Amino acid sequence: MVGQDTLHLADVNPEYEQLLQAMGGKAPDLGAFPDVYTLRAFLVEAKKNMTATIGKPEGVKEEDVQVPMRDGAKITVRVYRPEKPPSEGSPLIVMLFCERLGFVALNVDYRLAPEHVFPTPVNDCWDALKWAAAHASELNADPLKGFIVGGISAGGNMAAVCGHLARDEKLSPPLTGLFLSIPALLPKEAVPEKYRSKYLSLEQNKDAAILSEKAIDLFMSTFAPLLLL
Template identity: 35%
Template structure:
């Protein structure tokens, strides 16, 4: 049994809130493109937008502009939110954001209002990356698009009111956390970032290893995919469906950052993990590997709640704590991973 098995014991408040809900979940048999359309037109507006749009302060002042970025075989949009400067020459740190959704669902609109909150509450520029998704675009397209967007930010910082030395963070939830982690590894090896390195990563309940890529030496520590296989917001079946659709090689570090030979030389990482999540153990192991390699880490764990519970059950105390912790974690990264 996993040393973290106790983290799956349901949070009583979550259990009560969940019991009052009708059955949730995707019927994977209807087809991926149909599911994507339902997510974009119905579920995304009813969850992410409905939750975060009312939380944007009415007195918040900022600009929003979409930019086009050339990528291999096409182009993508990045949406840039810039707080209103006190003086015309003011510059800000930056958070480059990759949305979740299993590299299948979601788009630039999913976390739009969440990022407006981050921008105005923390006085940072946010860059929301609309990377291309499966099944139309399989491995390695989402990862390459994301890294191309990160390089675009490094090369165009001045034009978007960013000073990279004030803070250059990559972040996201779930698949977005995976993309952020992979970008950190790639930036470590890329000459462009030699004099403008990433200063932090924000990894919200990240995917860190392919379901068929568990290293032998860690298999006895990666038990949550089985233990939490029927979690209400993310099941093992859904993860299997996702990886199969992506056609990612199980042992390629590009999609499984846990498998990089070295985790040394990476920027500070803020990591959040849900106890009743199939991804729990791979996230906890990844944080430990970062820490063992000398990376400064800050870890918050939410026992008894599932993947992205802060969106599915925003009224419970654990979700309120999650939101407050996130802002504190981002402040910690902006302070260079040092005690505030």
């Protein structure tokens, strides 16, 4: 029988409950959109509004670089660098932490499904990470001071995969860490039989705000990942 400590993991955090109330009592369900194109337009507009509200960080300069991929395509990598970088080079992170921590940060605009299904988005992230390792000195970065790949949600999944690839293919310079924020890592099909009675998160959160079961099904059917079980 599943312990009570496990069941309590589904309880709504009081801080999150306050946030929901501030948003009118319920956050949007991404699974309520009729298709991924409508959802994408909504998210692009939401990001524009958020950027306009927050503004650009001070002390940071931005540059877009076109990085070649293995299939001949090019993707955009946005480079964030301190306006006053240290002379000996900054740590390098493939994400967004340069304002407070003095990193050189790369934001990878990997190609998206359904136009580009698995494994293209993963390959894009890995190719961009290898590009960052090879061009670190041009970015005034020193990976030996710190070399991190990170992401949020699906990006956390990509970062975890890149971490395994970096280990297996002996990326040089080597990664010094991963930043995985709410990563999607364990599909229900991959859960061993003896643990399935404890795998409750999907069932407990099937009607959750933002990432409901319907939203997850939409994303997975669009991405079309290959499960190697």
